[in-house]
Amino acid sequence: MTGDTRIPFTGSIHGGLQEGKIISISGRILPGIDRFHVNLQCGSRTNADIALQINPRYDSHPGYVVTNTFQNGKWGSEERKSNSPFPAGSTFSLSITATQQSFQLTVNGSHFMEYRHRIPFHQVDTISVVGKVEISNITFQNPMPAFSAQPVFAAQPVFAPQKSMISGGLKPGRTITIQGTVHPQATRSDPNTNEAKL
Known part of the structure; x- marks a missing residue:
């Protein structure tokens, strides 16, 4: 989602929340603000459980930042961080990364805090932003898929040069492993042509 967004804003987290997913929010904090909050919620209904509320206060x-969880109609115990990285009148970039144990919060490129899960993070499917802020961008970055190291082809020992197609093409995270034995009479090997010179 890009472009100035009307606040309050509530929207779906595309694909739901999963380990390694990053939610990035950028915008501007308006002068004269008293507080704003970003919620990661379990649904969009009123009184939905909130796995994480990030609540800068002025x-x-x-200023300082309060984080908390709303579950079964009740707020939990607050966690507070002084020296807020969200000064009034400034732009900001907030990234929230879901890990197995916690949410990792990064503000303007620097690690800000860790918030341990009180609600299973996979129940989160909604984000909301409320307060005197302008939001210019909200993005969702899925974790990179894990590729297992599988042989592209199996062949009997051959002498270089040897060429073969890469089944499925080259993709991010894919590993190509070349195994072999240098010919005993070789004087050098050319990695570009995979050719041993005799």
Whole structure:
């Protein structure tokens, strides 16, 4: 999602939340703000469980950030971080990464905090933003798929040069392993042509 977004905003997290998924939010905090929040929710209904609320507040100087969970109609115990990285009137970039144990929060490219799960993260499917902020971009980055190291082809020992098609093509995360034995009379090997010179 790009372009200025009306606040309050509520939208689906495409593909749901899974380990390694990154949610990135960028925007601008308006002057005169008292607080805003970003929620990762289990559904969009009123009183939905909130796995993570990130709540920068500006009722003291410097500002601070409160994180919490809303479950079964009740708020849990607050976690507070002083020296908020969200000054009023500034732009910001917030990234939330779901890991097995926690949410990892990065603000403006620097690690900010870790928030341990109180609700299983795979139940989260909605994001909402409320407060005096302008949101320019919300993106979802899925984790890179894990490719197992499988042989592209199996062949009897051959002398270089040897050429073969890469089944399925080359993809991010795919590994090509070349195994062989250098001919005892070889003086050098050319990695570009995979040819041993005799």
